[in-house]
Every structure is written in C-alpha cells, then in structure tokens.
Amino acid sequence: MSSTDIQTLLANFDRLSDTYMREEVETALTCQDAITPHLLAIIESVAANPLVYSLEGHNGHVYAAALLSHFQEPDAHLPLIRAFSIPEELLVELWGDLTTETLPTMLYRTCNGSTTAIKELVANRDVDQYVRCAAMEALSYIVAFDPSRRDEVISFFHGQFTGEEADRESYFWGNLAATLCDLHPGESMEVLRKAYTKDIIPTRFIEQRDVDEANDKDKDATLTALRSWVIKRMPADVHGYISWFAEFQDQDATRAFPVPDNQKKSPAGAKKTGTGKKKDKKKTGKKKQR
Numbered sequence: 001m002s003s004t005d006i007q008t009l010l011a012n013f014d015r016l017s018d019t020y021m022r023e024e025v026e027t028a029l030t031c032q033d034a035i036t037p038h039l040l041a042i043i044e045s046v047a048a049n050p051l052v053y054s055l056e057g058h059n060g061h062v063y064a065a066a067l068l069s070h071f072q073e074p075d076a077h078l079p080l081i082r083a084f085s086i087p088e089e090l091l092v093e094l095w096g097d098l099t100t101e102t103l104p105t106m107l108y109r110t111c112n113g114s115t116t117a118i119k120e121l122v123a124n125r126d127v128d129q130y131v132r133c134a135a136m137e138a139l140s141y142i143v144a145f146d147p148s149r150r151d152e153v154i155s156f157f158h159g160q161f162t163g164e165e166a167d168r169e170s171y172f173w174g175n176l177a178a179t180l181c182d183l184h185p186g187e188s189m190e191v192l193r194k195a196y197t198k199d200i201i202p203t204r205f206i207e208q209r210d211v212d213e214a215n216d217k218d219k220d221a222t223l224t225a226l227r228s229w230v231i232k233r234m235p236a237d238v239h240g241y242i243s244w245f246a247e248f249q250d251q252d253a254t255r256a257f258p259v260p261d262n263q264k265k266s267p268a269g270a271k272k273t274g275t276g277k278k279k280d281k282k283k284t285g286k287k288k289q290r
Contacts, residue, residue: 001031010038014060020243021063028067029238036073039064047082050090061094065106066241074112081107081117084134085127099130102241105234107138115142115149119156125166132166133175140182144230147223150183158188161195174205181206181214184222189215 001009012024028035042064046053053061061083068076084095084103091099107118121127121135136157143150157180166172177195180188189211195201196208214222235241 001027001034006031006035006038009035010042010060013063014058016057016059020239022239022243025063025067025238028063029070032071036068036071036075039068040073040075040079043068043076043079043083046094047079047086050083050086050094054090054093062098062242065098066102066238069102069106069109069241070235070238072109072112074110077107077110077112077114078117080110081121084131085121085124088128091128091131098242099128099134101244102235103131103134104137104141105241107135108141111138111142113142115139115152115156122156123160123165129166129170129172132172136175136179140179140226141230141234143183144223144227150223154180154183154188158191161191161200163198163200168200169202171205173201177201177211178206181211182222182226184217184219185211185215186219 009024009027012021042060046061065080084091084099111118118135118138122132124132139153143153157176160176177192180192185192192211
C-alpha cells in the first residue's frame with residue numbers, strides 16, 4: 001500500500017461518522033507494518049494534548065487503539081496508558097465506555113507479558129478511578145492465561161489496602177476486593193476482613209458475605225471460571241473492539257462481543273452525534289461477583 005493510500009485510510013478513520021468503517025479496518029489489517037507508526041502517533045497526540053485533540057474533533061484515536069491492541073503492539077502500551085491517564089471530562093469525551101469495556105483487553109494485549117506499567121496505573125491516585133479499575137481487570141487477565149503469576153498479582157493487590165490509595169467513596173476499593181475474589185480470595189481473607197473492619201471496602205459494592213462465598217469455592221474452579229469469562233469478555237476479532245461503540249449505532253444495538261450483565265459498569269449513553277466522543281456518560285462503576 002502506498003503512502004498516499006495509508007494517509008487516505010487514516011483520514012477516513014479520523015472523519016466523524018455514525019458508521020463503523022469495517023472495510024477500512026480490514027484494509028488496515030493488510031498493512032500492519034506500514035500503518036503502525038501512524039497509529040502510534042495518533043495515540044501519542046491524544047496523550048500529549050487531549051484538550052486540543054478533542055477540540056479539533058478528531059476521531060482516529062478509537063480506530064488506532066483498536067488496531068494497535070489487535071496487533072498486540074508492545075510499543076503502544078505506554079502511549080495507551082498515557083492517553084487514558086487524562087482528566088475525567090476529557091476521558092469521557094474521548095474514550096466513553098471504552099474505558100470500562102475494552103481498556104482491560106488493550107492493556108493486556110499490548111503489555112508483552114509485563115505487569116510493571118499496569119501496576120503503576122492501578123496505584124496512581126491521579127488517574128481516573130475507572131481507568132485504575134480497568135488496570136486491575138487487566139492484571140486478572142494475565143493470571144487467567146498464566147496462573148503461575150497469581151501470587152505476584154495478589155501480593156501487589158494486598159499492598160493496595162493501606163487506605164491511602166484512593167478516596168473512601170471511590171469504587172477503587174470495591175473493585176479491588178472483587179478482583180481478588182475473581183482470583184479466589186483464599187490467602188487474601190485476612191487482608192479483606194481488616195479492610196471491612198476499617199470500612200475501607202464499601203458494602204454497597206461487595207459485601208463481606210460475597211467474599212466468604214467466593215472463598216468457599218474451589219480455587220482451581222474459580223480460576224477456570226475466570227479464564228472462561230475473560231475469553232468471552234475479550235473482543236472476538238478486531239471489529240469487536242469498537243464496532244459496538246455508541247457513535248456507530250443506536251444505544252440498544254447488539255454488542256459485537258458479550259459482556260455479562262453483572263460486569264456492565266456503566267449504562268450505554270445516548271447515541272453520539274458525530275463528535276467522535278461519547279457524551280452524557282454516567283458510570284456506575286459497580287462490579288459484582290461472577
């Protein structure tokens with residue numbers, strides 16, 4: 001594909017449209033090596049100045065993020081983290097429900113096996129709480145596909161319960177507890193009980209009895225269930241990353257990949273009106289036991 005053809009393809013992605021560009025995405029798959037540097041530059045531009053990117057009405061970032069994740073491009077990992085580590089208003093404007101629905105997969109598929117940057121994202125108080133929760137979920141994906149790393153991830157999560165990691169009303173705490181349950185709470189029970197005693201974990205999010213019930217389950221069965229759920233949670237193909245996104249269809253349209261009811265952290269907002277970003281998003285952030 002010529003340089004001119006690639007620029008035309010990128011311009012199409014950047015154009016505000018209510019129609020998902022399936023054919024263009026298929027074309028991008030045929031020129032991975034040539035288009036990847038351009039996709040990385042798009043994500044870097046969002047990270048560098050999200051306000052300007054938003055005001056200029058760009059839309060190529062959602063395609064860039066989807067394609068780079070599908071390519072499992074390790075050079076996209078840190079730029080994606082920076083592009084999602086932006087003020088909440090701009091995060092909602094630019095990324096909408098991708099934060100809660102697709103970011104965990106993006107982080108997992110671009111990390112190249114490294115948990116370092118994902119852990120830093122979880123621990124970063126300056127980042128939006130839903131981005132931090134997505135990073136927790138990404139760590140659970142790593143365990144789902146490589147159970148040998150469970151101890152590493154659990155040990156890190158245990159260190160996040162001092163009470164200083166987030167505001168008390170944040171969904172950070174409940175999501176952290178629920179993720180430990182996804183990994184089987186076993187050796188985390190003492191940490192979790194102390195957190196409940198100190199009122200760190202909000203019972204409106206996950207009650208202690210839910211943790212006890214998770215602990216009563218067989219650990220191997222829990223990890224098998226987690227792996228099955230993660231496989232269903234992940235996009236089935238490249239189109240599953242964003243073709244469901246509200247700008248491309250009515251809010252009651254069918255998603256391109258299944259999301260269990262108990263994992264829908266935010267309701268679908270109103271249909272987007274061609275801004276390339278999702279507006280009026282109201283996140284609930286609530287994660288319950290699977």
